[in-house]
Amino acid sequence: MVARFLSLKLTLMGNTFRRSVWQTIGMIVAALYALGAVGLLIAAVVGLGLVGDPAWAGLAITLGGALAVLGWWVIPIFAFGVDATLDPHRFTTFAIPRRTLLAGLAVAGLVSVPGIATVLLALGVSFAWLLQPGVLLVSLVGAVLGVATCVLGSRAITTLLAPVLESRRYREVVTILALVLFMTIGPLVGWLANGVEVSVEPGSDSSTGMQLLPLFEQAAAVVGWTPFGAAWSLGSTAYDGDWAGLAGRLAVALGTVGLAWLVWDRALGRALVRPPVGDGSGGKAKGLGxxxxxxxxxxxxxxxxxxxxxxxxxxxxxxxxxxxxxxxxxxxxxxxxxxxxxxxxxxxxxxxxxxxxxxxxxxxxxxxxxxxxxxxxxxxxxxxxxxxxxxxxxxxxxxxxxxxxxxxxxxxxxxxxxxxxxxxxxxxxxxxxxxxxxxxxxxxxxxxxxxxxxxxxxxxxxxxxxxxxxxxxxxxxxxxxxxxxxxxxxxxxxxxxxxxxxxxxxxxxxxxxxxxxxxxxxxxxxxxxxxxxxxxx
Structure with missing residues (x-):
């Protein structure tokens, strides 16, 4: 049944190339852009791990993965839902077990430009630990858990908040807020980064001369214990030899995936019985305006x-x-x-x-x-x-x-x-x-x-x-x-x-x-x- 969902999503995705020339061009451009960006990021992180300081690679994977999870969880809220190509409400009359439906929708959710890019990036950056096979294996496990956290968390949040997302007033307020954040975050980050200085220890040799930025190092240490970065920090934790920390962060990652699956299961069960509808509210017309x-x-x-x-x-x-x-x-x-x-x-x-x-x-x-x-x-x-x-x-x-x-x-x-x-x-x-x-x-x-x-x-x-x-x-x-x-x-x-x-x-x-x-x-x-x-x- 999961393979059937995957086949349906691939068929629907392929049909988008037949609708119009503009859609075909747009999909090709988006795919090429995502593939190029993923390739550059993988090359940078893997090169950093093999040639430079592996600690920098671990820092980049942890913080970058946490940002990816945050994007998967937050952006659909501002965009009012996830990709509805395979709307679960369309399968209510087929008597598909809910667990099977969840698994099929989760796998099909990866068949998109952002989904494929996330999978390739998560697996690719793990090879920054290629010279440490044991760490590489742990990092690949963390990549799988990180991708699962992205997809399951996104589905759980949007399904749980579906009644609120259907509100017109909510859409108007959140839209303006999203545009404001989008416009201000870039210049604000640049202004803050302008005051960050790289610290170098006096007398350090060329292999250890460049130290991690204290601010980012502390942030990675905290983020690695949160649901956003726990899965992505497994590789760097194993590299440091912190086995107690590795067990704890693995527990956080597994718990996040399990909780997201449980929330999505309960929310989807409620939504299939009582589908969300618009609140029907609107402004009261007075005269001709x-x-x-x-x-x-x-x-x-x-x-x-x-x-x-x-x-x-x-x-x-x-x-x-x-x-x-x-x-x-x-x-x-x-x-x-x-x-x-x-x-x-x-x-x-x-x-x-x-x-x-x-x-x-x-x-x-x-x-x-x-x-x-x-x-x-x-x-x-x-x-x-x-x-x-x-x-x-x-x-x-x-x-x-x-x-x-x-x-x-x-x-x-x-x-x-x-x-x-x-x-x-x-x-x-x-x-x-x-x-x-x-x-x-x-x-x-x-x-x-x-x-x-x-x-x-x-x-x-x-x-x-x-x-x-x-x-x-x-x-x-x-x-x-x-x-x-x-x-x-x-x-x-x-x-x-x-x-x-x-x-x-x-x-x-x-x-x-x-x-x-x-x-x-x-x-x-x-x-x-x-x-x-x-x-x-």
Missing amino acids: MFGRVPFSPTWAVTARTATYWLRDPRYSGSIAVIPLLPVIMYFTSQSTGSFFLLLATGPFVGWMLGFSISNDIGYDNTAFALHVSSGVDGRADRWGRAIPMLIAGPLVAAATVVASVWVADSWHLTLPLLGLAFGALLVSTAVSCAVSARLVYPVAKPGESPLKSPQGAAMATLVSQGIGFAVTAALALPVFAVGIPALMLGGVLWGLAAILVGILYGTLILVLAVRFGARVYDRRLPELLQQVQSFP
């Missing part, structure tokens, strides 16, 4: 609907929540580099990012785009309707970001040039979005799904579309940079006012021309756009 605050016309109707998206759709509101954090991120990055250049560039960057955020509005519409087709909304009304909310809120957000950045950097004399660059970047990127979104549409998360979810085949299409949009925006924004950058370097009020005038006037001209171009493309390709949006997986 934004539709009652705008004039009666097709353009303003699209404006009201777009504004409603920005206020109520987590796929939009999540990106808005990240904007105030960008100055903080740039501040920590500037602290690590010793320059405030990135902090001062936050305002123009926010303007560009806000304008480009509507570059795939049609894709976000999903089936609601049929309303535009059936109601006869023309291209100009659609283009302006999607741009107006950004033109109202965007300048305020960009200006506030500029003021915050110059205040922190104590560079008030650069306020006017930075405002000119920010307004120009906002208008030009909005213009490019109005033109590009009528021609290039790519798959995105559907309404109600996690914004972190990427549909199969969307990676390459997104990369191509955004790459083209970025290149066009950079080319069209050259006049804005040609005035704004000298204004930053030369200073003076006149140069600052010139940067603002050029940014606003030139950006407005490009916006008007882009809306006209986008409207013509939209009117000509309306049936194809509808067909393309409805074909998204």
Whole structure:
């Protein structure tokens, strides 16, 4: 029966290559990227164990494995569940014993790009102990237990929390929190790592000169006794000859796997009898909302609907929540580099990012785009309707970001040039979005799904579309940079006012021309756009 589950998962995985060219390209790119990353990591750790200090290899395996377990356990919570290709609820009528069902789902859960990458990496890094056969055997046992901890723990947590994960309010809050953490963790780690120094013992020879970082060494010692790192620390513990510690950590690893299996078994048994359903809660409608605050016309109707998206759709509101954090991120990055250049560039960057955020509005519409087709909304009304909310809120957000950045950097004399660059970047990127979104549409998360979810085949299409949009925006924004950058370097009020005038006037001209171009493309390709949006997986 386990082999049957594995066969089903392989068949379903193979069928993804038949759906569309974009899905095939996306799967191939993801597989090649994962294989390359795994190969580099294995080579680095194994080389460290064979040529360098094996203690460093043990440290890397313990901490890296703990991070892998943490990712397997936490990411599905933010992504609202695990891969549901083999949904256990589909097997309720087949009278399959629950233990057999658990075993089949656990093995099938490894048949994916992340699963295969985890297995290869776990087994590969164990060969860092190739020169110590006994330690190698212990490390391979730890790798098997570590992979089991990843899969079983992930399934247990998501199945246990399934009723909560189905709540719309939970999804909205967790989505924003996930985006905030994702945006801040990199710069924060870099800032912290900048203050870490490697300690070298005086008088040590070349073979023992490099010592483990005290902070990481202490962290590995603690993590090795937790469910996250116990399995991964077995090899390094055996290498140190700490047999009592090895027995204790093996007990922790086995206990974690057993507990995860028990929790998943109980939670799955409850879910099969009482499947989780949405809470059905939603906001209470009062009046017409934004539709009652705008004039009666097709353009303003699209404006009201777009504004409603920005206020109520987590796929939009999540990106808005990240904007105030960008100055903080740039501040920590500037602290690590010793320059405030990135902090001062936050305002123009926010303007560009806000304008480009509507570059795939049609894709976000999903089936609601049929309303535009059936109601006869023309291209100009659609283009302006999607741009107006950004033109109202965007300048305020960009200006506030500029003021915050110059205040922190104590560079008030650069306020006017930075405002000119920010307004120009906002208008030009909005213009490019109005033109590009009528021609290039790519798959995105559907309404109600996690914004972190990427549909199969969307990676390459997104990369191509955004790459083209970025290149066009950079080319069209050259006049804005040609005035704004000298204004930053030369200073003076006149140069600052010139940067603002050029940014606003030139950006407005490009916006008007882009809306006209986008409207013509939209009117000509309306049936194809509808067909393309409805074909998204």
